[in-house]
Amino acid sequence: MPSPEKPSAREKLLAAAVKLVRAQGYAATTVDDLCREAGVTKGAFFHHFESKDALAVAAADYWSETTGALFASAPYHDHADPLERVLAYIDFRAALIEGAPAEFSCLAGTMVQEAYAASDDIRAACEASIFGHAATLEADIEAARVKYKIDGDWTACSLALHTQAVLQGAFILAKAHGGPEIAREMAGHLKRYVQLLFRQSKGERK
Amino acid sequence: MPSPEKPSAREKLLAAAVKLVRAQGYAATTVDDLCREAGVTKGAFFHHFESKDALAVAAADYWSETTGALFASAPYHDHADPLERVLAYIDFRAALIEGAPAEFSCLAGTMVQEAYAASDDIRAACEASIFGHAATLEADIEAARVKYKIDGDWTACSLALHTQAVLQGAFILAKAHGGPEIAREMAGHLKRYVQLLFRQSKGERK
DNA sequence: ATGAACATACCAACTAGTCGGTATGAGTCA
């Protein structure tokens, strides 16, 4: 049920959850915080969500949908060559890294670190978000691997996951350091790695 | 003032903090949890630490010291060649990734994500831990860069930080997925990246 | 009128932090 005009309390709460959890973390964000940010009352909160944890699961799914739409319509798909698409994806990710960490970091990565031990539902929703996004890269990586006859001891799946690991780690360094510059540098290393992987014209072993 | 014989309440609390925060996160770990785990009372807690946040800062410093000692005495330093030392460091890190995420993940990386916005003291302590550890790699990376006359558009500092980003991101994926295998794969990509960086204009390494 | 979408008042449990008190040992001096 997509929102036609004015956002429902449910959608406002999901948007508030994304904003506040990215900025403060999950445990530090209270139900009252979320209601205040969304401009709804506690009654509305518990009308739409069984518990705070249930909102977290819904927020992770909402995050998957909104970021999925963002990346699906992003221009990096336009390149004819699959390797170019992968490299353009990394450039696109690097370009998104701007401003405060709360504005460019990943909700799923932030939330799973706090909640993986306490709630398997939240863990699974975050896993689906991260791994699902990685899966959207896999076809291009595999196509490039075949096209350029690269034969390393790595798989498209594992490289796709590696891109996400580098970005998640970059977000942590950015939070620790207080700015986005370091995270962009890490994206630069990631791009260089992919370029180097595809520079070998013949199959090479470890 | 290092304790010679039996651990003081202060040290027991620091060890408890490392254990519980790695397993549950910072906000989800209560002062009572910490006291129970350490086997001390609340009076002892607030005798040694001004606040929960002050313990977090002390725990980050404690983490820097203990991990610093672990890595300082690790065998990867024994290699004569600087590049070998860097590659052996990555192998060493990969070998540490075993069991549950709480056993191999990084306290500083976990804590900074929750606390960077709320407490600049905690943020700075975690930054010092992560960036300080990265700095211990810089000399070897730079020595290898000079020895093998590598002239890419990257610095030893930035590559050292990249290793930490990959590992931090690997921990997140491991938490999301529920096991260490993925994290070890990410370490494999990191090693391959370093090998590829140093393969240009120089004979191959194993 | 009926059910979905809210609002308001409320609560029991929990939270970080406090505070008066005790235990112990080191130093001092007659």
Place this chain on the structure above:
DNA sequence: TGACTCATACCGACTAGTTGGTATGTTCAT
């Protein structure tokens, strides 16, 4: 030696405020 002081380390009942969650409405479109 032993009485006296002092400081540090520790104890645990207590509190003021916060937390997620509930009970009981009201509003409004169908």
